[in-house]
Amino acid sequence: MAPKELKYTKEHEWVRLEGGRATVGITFYAQVQLGDITFVELPKKERKVKQSESIAVVESVKAASDVYSPVSGKVIEVNDTLLDAPETINKSPFDEGWICRISASDPGEAESLMDAASYENYLKELGK
Amino acid sequence: MSTSNHDFKKTPLYNKHVEARARMMAFSGWEMPVQYTGIIEEHLHARSKAGLFDICHMGEFFLKGPSVEENLDKLVTCGIKGMNRGKCRYGFLLKENGGIIDDLVVFKISREEYMLVVNAGTLEKDAKWIREHLSPGNEFSDKSSNIAKIDLQGPLSPKIVSSLFDRPELENLKRFSFTHVDWDGTKCPKGTKIMVSATGYTGEKGYEFFLAVQAAEEVWDALLGFDGVKPVGLGARDTLRLEMGYSLYGHDIDEGHTPLEANLGRFVDMKKAFIGKERLLRQQEEGFSRILTGFVCEGRRSAREHYSVTADNAKAGEVTSGVFSPCLKKGIGLCYIDRKLAIEGREITITDGRVEIRARIKKPPFIQKG
Numbered sequence: 001m002a003p004k005e006l007k008y009t010k011e012h013e014w015v016r017l018e019g020g021r022a023t024v025g026i027t028f029y030a031q032v033q034l035g036d037i038t039f040v041e042l043p044k045k046e047r048k049v050k051q052s053e054s055i056a057v058v059e060s061v062k063a064a065s066d067v068y069s070p071v072s073g074k075v076i077e078v079n080d081t082l083l084d085a086p087e088t089i090n091k092s093p094f095d096e097g098w099i100c101r102i103s104a105s106d107p108g109e110a111e112s113l114m115d116a117a118s119y120e121n122y123l124k125e126l127g128k
Numbered sequence: 129m130s131t132s133n134h135d136f137k138k139t140p141l142y143n144k145h146v147e148a149r150a151r152m153m154a155f156s157g158w159e160m161p162v163q164y165t166g167i168i169e170e171h172l173h174a175r176s177k178a179g180l181f182d183i184c185h186m187g188e189f190f191l192k193g194p195s196v197e198e199n200l201d202k203l204v205t206c207g208i209k210g211m212n213r214g215k216c217r218y219g220f221l222l223k224e225n226g227g228i229i230d231d232l233v234v235f236k237i238s239r240e241e242y243m244l245v246v247n248a249g250t251l252e253k254d255a256k257w258i259r260e261h262l263s264p265g266n267e268f269s270d271k272s273s274n275i276a277k278i279d280l281q282g283p284l285s286p287k288i289v290s291s292l293f294d295r296p297e298l299e300n301l302k303r304f305s306f307t308h309v310d311w312d313g314t315k316c317p318k319g320t321k322i323m324v325s326a327t328g329y330t331g332e333k334g335y336e337f338f339l340a341v342q343a344a345e346e347v348w349d350a351l352l353g354f355d356g357v358k359p360v361g362l363g364a365r366d367t368l369r370l371e372m373g374y375s376l377y378g379h380d381i382d383e384g385h386t387p388l389e390a391n392l393g394r395f396v397d398m399k400k401a402f403i404g405k406e407r408l409l410r411q412q413e414e415g416f417s418r419i420l421t422g423f424v425c426e427g428r429r430s431a432r433e434h435y436s437v438t439a440d441n442a443k444a445g446e447v448t449s450g451v452f453s454p455c456l457k458k459g460i461g462l463c464y465i466d467r468k469l470a471i472e473g474r475e476i477t478i479t480d481g482r483v484e485i486r487a488r489i490k491k492p493p494f495i496q497k498g
Contacts, residue, residue, distance in 0.1 A: 035363070036168040038452035039428035039459075041483075057483075059430060061167045061367060061452050086428065087168075 001028050001120070003094050007070065007110050008119035014094060015070040017110055022071045022102045026058065029123055031093045034060040040082040040089070043100055047075045051109055056099050058089065067099060071109050077101035139184035140276050140344035148359060156249035158185040160362050167363040171454045174330055174368060178282035179360035180351050185248040188275045188338060189255065192241045193266025200242055203261055204234060205387060205404070207397040211236040216304050216325055219395050220387050221254060222404030226411070227383035228390070230254050231375065233327065235306055243323075243338075245277070247377050261403070276344035281334030281368075284356045289324065289335050292350060301326040301335075315342045322347070329365065331372035331497045367451050370460060373422050373492020379433060380420060380448040380462050386411060389464070390420045418445055418464040422492040423476060425485050428452065430459030431478040435485075437463050438477045444469050447478060455495050459485065462492070 006014040012030035016023040031037065041057040049055050049069040056067040078100045082088060089097035104110075114122060136159040145152060150161035161182065163170060173179055191200060201208040206219030213236055221229040230250040235243040246254045251272065259268050280289065286299040293309040301307065306325035313320065320340060328334035339347055351357055366376070375381045381390045386404070388396075388411050396408065425431060430452045437445035450461030469476065474489040 035163060036166050038168075038430065041429070059428075059452070061363060061454075064432075 002116040002123075004116045006094070007113035007115060008122075009068065009070050009113055010122065011068050013067060013070050015110065015113065016098075017071075017104070017107065020073075020104050020107055021076075022073065022104045022110075023098050024055070024067070024070060024100055024102060025098045026067060026089065026093060027119075028093050030065075031090045031097075034058060034063070034065060036061050037086045037089045040086045040099065042078040042080075042082065043075045045075055045078060049073065049075065049102065058086075058099075069102065070113055071102060071104045072106055073102040073104040075100055076103045137185075139182055140341045141182045141184060141278075141348055144345060144348055145182065145359075150359070150361060153362075155362060156185060156247070158248060160185060161359070162363045163361040164359050167361070167367060168454045170358065170360040170364040171367050173358050174282045174360050174364065175332060175455065176283065177356040177358070178280055178284040178288060178354070179330075179364070180348065180357050181279040181281065181360055181365060182348075183277040183279050183336070184341075184344065186277050187246040187248060187251040187254070187270065187272040188277070189244040189246065189258065190241065190269045190271055191244065191258070191262070191266065192269075193263075194240060195263050196242055196266045197239055199262050199266060200234065201400060202402050203258060204232070205396040205402055206234065207400060208234065208236075208242075209400075213238055214305055214307060216306055216327060217395075218304075220381075220392075221257060222386070222402070223383060224403060226386040226404040226407030228377070228381045228385060228387060229257055229383060231377055231381060235323075235325070245338075249378060274341055276337075276339050276341045276347075278337045278339070278344065278347060278351070279328055279330075279334060280337070280351060280357070281328045281330040281332045281360075282356075283333055284354075285332070285334045288351065288354045288357065292354070293322075293324070298324065298335075303327070311339065311343055311347070313343050313346045315346055316340050329374060330368040331374075331493060331495070332368075366449075367454055370449055370451050370462070371453055371455055371493065371495050372497070373462065373494065375420070375462070376449060385420075385464075386416075388412070389416055389418065392420075415467075417466060419467050419470050420448070420462055420464050421470045422460065422462050422490050422494060423478070423487040424453075424456065424490045424494060425459030425461075425478070425487045427458060429483070429485050431461050431485050431487065432480070435478050435480045437465050438479060439466075439469050439474070444476065453494060459487070460490075460494050465489070 039059040055069040323338040431450040445465035
């Protein structure tokens with residue numbers, strides 16, 4: 001369930017690195033835990049973020065959850081379709097449900113993140 | 129899916145929820161289904177077809193005796209003496225100081241026999257209070273562990289109920305009326321009856337069934353056998369009731385508030401004597417500062433319980449319930465607010481200290497129901 005080309009955080013964010021460009025979202029597991037997503041607060045473009053800082057808020061019917069940035073850098077793009085169709089994250093968490101793109105200031109940071117196999121193990125541990 | 133905890137009680141329908149792969153959670157000491165396929169989908173299904181709810185956790189008390197009518201009339205705020213057999217009424221148990229002990233529905237079976245349906249979380253408290261106020265010669269029995277409660281709510285309900293019990297007149301059972309139907313099942317003795325009331329907590333046409341726990345799984349399966357019936361969890365039960373502006377005990381109403389403050393005076397019969405009346409009379413005379421009303425948020429972002437309500441930069445109240453409304457696609461909720469601000473359309477700001485949400489006062493219900 002965890003695409004092999006992505007990296008993962010313990011808070012269930014994923015990041016796709018293409019050169020210095022990082023695309024960020026939340027995982028399949030995260031959207032299942034949240035339930036129907038009803039609102040997304042997107043970051044402003046040009047905003048600088050540090051790794052692990054809260055970069056977005058995802059709300060479901062009953063609760064709200066912070067999304068923490070997997071990498072440091074500057075927000076260069078946000079997924080506006082989530083404003084009217086936040087349920088896209090439930091339907092396509094790794095693809096159409098991307099949240100924002102960051103120009104990574106330190107691509108080496110991603111080394112500290114989990115790869116797909118480690119993330120899948122991590123999920124198994126959580127399930128126990 | 130959370131692992132089940134042996135400290136929590138299971139309803140007779142627990143295995144059905146596990147088979148259906150429902151997400152379970154603890155609610156008032158019970159392991160209950162929050163959702164099956166998704167809160168929004170289940171909510172919209174109940175509003176367009178028929179949703180089936182496991183409500184076995186609620187309590188059922190029976191009061192029997194020559195003067196139960198009198199005892200009840202003093203205990204609850206709704207009029208008891210004027211009730212006809214086969215009717216039920218919504219009202220409150222109040223403390224001496226007018227604070228709400230619980231909200232409940234009273235069913236008049238006969239002049240000497242009533243059934244009370246109470247909340248799961250307040251069951252022990254209610255039982256103790258009622259017992260203390262019952263005259264000698266009258267009996268109180270808590271039949272909650274023998275009685276299963278299942279709700280069917282949605283536009284398809286009337287035809288389904290008439291068909292299931294082979295009683296065409298059930299289609300037109302008046303709201304707040306109840307009757308008994310025969311149940312010829314395999315798990316209970318011959319002559320078993322099910323009590324069916326035209327009541328509910330969703331705003332839709334619907335019914336509540338009270339039956340022996342042995343028959344619960346059978347009746348659940350029989351109802352699911354009808355086209356258009358799907359199970360609905362407590363998550364959607366909450367969004368459905370909030371779209372109607374119905375209060376939830378422990379959130380919108382509690383011992384710290386009177387029915388007048390909760391804007392539920394229509395369920396109080398001020399013409400009779402009842403416990404807690406003095407405080408209400410004083411409130412009618414002297415007024416009170418905050419009242420319960422509804423609000424709609426500007427957009428999809430929802431306000432949540434305990435968020436502060438502000439107006440003109442001053443704190444004016446607090447949110448008691450808040451969710452995303454699947455029908456309106458906006459945040460909605462209930463709040464206590466300074467009375468002078470409880471005006472239709474009044475702009476308010478709701479905040480948790482971090483985020484600010486713009487909203488407008490809207491007296492519930494938030495959606496129009498036939």
